Amino acid sequence: MKELLLYQFRSEFRKKSIFYSLILYLVSLVFINYLSVGSQRLSPGIWSALFWMALLAALVNAIAKSFINDRPGAVTYLYSIVSPELIIVAKILYGFLLCAGISCTGYFFFSLWLADPIEDKSLFFLTLILASFGFSAALSLLSAIASKTNNASLVMSVLGFPVIIGILLMAIRITRNCIDALEWAASIDELMLLTGINLLAAAFSYLLFPYIWRS
Amino acid sequence: MVAMKSWWKVLSILLLVYTVIGGFLLEVPRLAIINESIRGLYFHVPMWFTMILLFVLSVLFAVRYLSRHDLVYDRISASFAQAGLVFGILGILTGMVWANYTWGTPWHGDPKQNGSAITALIYLAYFVLRGSLDNQEQRARLSSVYTIFAFAAMIPLIFVIPRMSSSMHPGSGGNPGFNMYDLDSSMRKVFYPAVTGWILLGIWISSILIRIRNAEEKIVDLEYEKNS
Numbered sequence: 001m002k003e004l005l006l007y008q009f010r011s012e013f014r015k016k017s018i019f020y021s022l023i024l025y026l027v028s029l030v031f032i033n034y035l036s037v038g039s040q041r042l043s044p045g046i047w048s049a050l051f052w053m054a055l056l057a058a059l060v061n062a063i064a065k066s067f068i069n070d071r072p073g074a075v076t077y078l079y080s081i082v083s084p085e086l087i088i089v090a091k092i093l094y095g096f097l098l099c100a101g102i103s104c105t106g107y108f109f110f111s112l113w114l115a116d117p118i119e120d121k122s123l124f125f126l127t128l129i130l131a132s133f134g135f136s137a138a139l140s141l142l143s144a145i146a147s148k149t150n151n152a153s154l155v156m157s158v159l160g161f162p163v164i165i166g167i168l169l170m171a172i173r174i175t176r177n178c179i180d181a182l183e184w185a186a187s188i189d190e191l192m193l194l195t196g197i198n199l200l201a202a203a204f205s206y207l208l209f210p211y212i213w214r215s
Numbered sequence: 216m217v218a219m220k221s222w223w224k225v226l227s228i229l230l231l232v233y234t235v236i237g238g239f240l241l242e243v244p245r246l247a248i249i250n251e252s253i254r255g256l257y258f259h260v261p262m263w264f265t266m267i268l269l270f271v272l273s274v275l276f277a278v279r280y281l282s283r284h285d286l287v288y289d290r291i292s293a294s295f296a297q298a299g300l301v302f303g304i305l306g307i308l309t310g311m312v313w314a315n316y317t318w319g320t321p322w323h324g325d326p327k328q329n330g331s332a333i334t335a336l337i338y339l340a341y342f343v344l345r346g347s348l349d350n351q352e353q354r355a356r357l358s359s360v361y362t363i364f365a366f367a368a369m370i371p372l373i374f375v376i377p378r379m380s381s382s383m384h385p386g387s388g389g390n391p392g393f394n395m396y397d398l399d400s401s402m403r404k405v406f407y408p409a410v411t412g413w414i415l416l417g418i419w420i421s422s423i424l425i426r427i428r429n430a431e432e433k434i435v436d437l438e439y440e441k442n443s
Binding site: 201 | 353
C-alpha cells in the first residue's frame with residue numbers, strides 16, 4: 001500500500017512537466033479571472049463562484065491524468081502484482097493529496113490578485129480538504145473509464161461535470177458562509193451532505209473499479 | 216394469443232386516451248394563480264415517475280450485466296436509459312410550459328429544475344460514452360459502471376439538495392402539494408390512471424428499443440457469418 005502510494009509520487013515527479021503545467025494552468029486561470037474582473041470588490045457569491053470554477057477546471061485536469069497518462073506497460077505490470085482495490089485506494093489518496101495541494105495554491109493566488117475575503121479560515125480549509133477528497137474519489141473512477149476511449153480528455157469532462165455538481169454546489173455554499181463569517185451551525189447541513197457525497201463516491205469507486213480494471 | 220400477450224399495451228392506450236380527454240375536460244379545483252394549468256399534473260408528474268422507474272430498471276440491468284457478463288443485459292439497460300431520458304426531457308418541457316404561466320418564466324432556476332437538467336446531462340453523457348467506445352464488451356462494461364456510479368451520484372442531487380433549499384415547486388419548501396389542492400379527490404380519478412398509463416407506455420417504448428437493439432445485433436452476426 002505504502003509502496004504503491006510512493007510509486008505514484010515517484011512516477012508523477014518523474015513527469016515533472018505535467019505537474020508544472022497543472023500549476024501554470026491554474027495560475028493562468030486565476031490571472032484571467034483577475035484581468036476580467038479588474039480590481040473591483042467582489043460580492044461573496046461571485047468570489048466563491050469564480051474561485052470554484054477555476055479550481056474545477058484545474059482539478060478535473062489533475063485527476064484526469066491519474067489514469068489517462070499511464071503507460072500500457074506499467075498498467076500490465078501493476079495488474080499482475082496488486083489487487084484492483086489497492087490501486088483505486090492508492091489513486092484516490094494520491095489524487096486527494098494532489099487536489100489539496102492545488103486548491104491551496106489556487107487559494108494563495110486568489111488572495112494575491114483577487115483579495116482574500118475569507119473570514120472563517122478553519123472552516124474554509126476544511127471545505128477545501130473535503131472537496132478535494134470528493135473530487136478525487138468521484139473523478140478517479142471516471143478517469144479510468146475515460147482512459148479507455150478514443151478521445152479521453154473530452155469524454156472525461158463530459159462524464160465528470162454532472163457527477164461533481166453536487167460537491168461543487170455544497171462547496172460554493174459553504175464558501176459563501178465563510179466569507180460572511182457565519183457560525184459553523186449555519187453550514188452544518190452542507191458539511192454533512194458534502195461528507196455524505198464523498199463517502200458515497202468513494203464507496204462506489206471502490207466497488208466498481210475492479211470491473212474496469214479487468215480489461 | 217397476441218391479444219393475451221399485449222393486453223397491457225391496449226390498457227396503456229385506453230388509459231392515455233382517457234387521460235387526455237378527462238385531463239382536459241373534467242372538472243378541476245378552481246385555484247388562484249394556478250388556474251387551469253393544474254391540468255399539467257396529469258402529464259408532468261407521471262413523466263417523472265416513469266423516468267425514475269426506467270432509470271432504476273436501467274441500473275438494475277447494469278448491475279446484472281456486471282455480474283453475468285451477458286450482452287443482452289447491457290442492451291436492456293441502455294434501452295431503459297434511452298426511454299427514461301426521453302421521459303425526463305418531456306418532463307422538463309411540460310414543467311417549463313407550466314412554469315411559464317405560473318411562475319412567469321419557463322426557466323426559473325428552481326432547485327428541482329436544475330436537478331432535472333443535471334439528470335438529463337448525466338444520461339446524455341452516458342450516451343456520449345457509449346458512442347465513443349467501439350469494442351462491444353468494453354462499451355457494455357464501462358457504460359454499466361458509469362450508469363451505476365452516476366445514478367448513485369444523482370441521488371443526493373435530486374432527492375436531498377432540493378429539500379434543503381427553498382423552492383417554489385408545489386409540494387416542497389412549504390408549498391402545498393397535490394394532496395392539498397385536491398380537496399375533493401376529483402383529480403385522483405384522472406391522476407392514478409394517468410400514472411399507470413404513462414408507466415406502461417414507458418415500458419412499451421423500452422421493450423421496442425430492446426427488440427431493435429437485439430435485431431441490430433442479429434444483423435451484425437449474420438453479416439459476419441456471411442463474410443467468413
